[in-house]
Amino acid sequence: GAGVSQSPRYKVAKRGQDVALRCDPISGHVSLFWYQQALGQGPEFLTYFQNEAQLDKSGLPSDRFFAERPEGSVSTLKIQRTQQEDSAVYLCASSLSAIITVRGGSYNEQFFGPGTRLTVL
């Protein structure tokens, strides 16, 4: 496809259920990011992959959150035992490469998917 796609677009879960959110990045994009956007707020960083390697997971709010990208392409964000505070839009973004090879070097734009709106009841 031409852009980043995410599925499902909407997910309603009962508290305590596990959910899995999928991201298909733009073909050839090495870097992949997950963000969480609460209502009325800006996106907040969750985790970052360079190919299949998860290089930064400092933004994951708890050990109930787990992300993987086993073949360096599609990524899945899994949330176990969902809580009401997990309700948010989860955004995925990809870019050619996020590695800074030269200090102040060129910036590769991140392209965002439409997001998955998760509602936990």
Place this chain on the structure above:
Amino acid sequence: SQQGEEDPQALSIQEGENATMNCSYKTSINNLQWYRQNSGRGLVHLILIRSNEREKHSGRLRVTLDTSKKSSSLLITASRAADTASYFCATWNSGGYQKVTFGIGTKLQVIP
């Protein structure tokens, strides 16, 4: 945590007027970007200004950056109803990889 704070948080103007949004950030940056988000097109990158630049234009958009005050402004001239959206500033911090940190956003409504 959010890096930037946009001001105002909400703005309502008439079509044809100019809209100005401000952003303040906390740490040193390599560049600052502005994004637009609406329900139709999701989050879209608008413009990037590097830390050694003071002003940049793109169509009806004008961005300024003052690194001494750690602030930036986005001006949209001759606004249109289609400009109705939330606008976020985002920074890419020095070092490591291109980790983008977003502000809390300004919600702009352009009334036809």
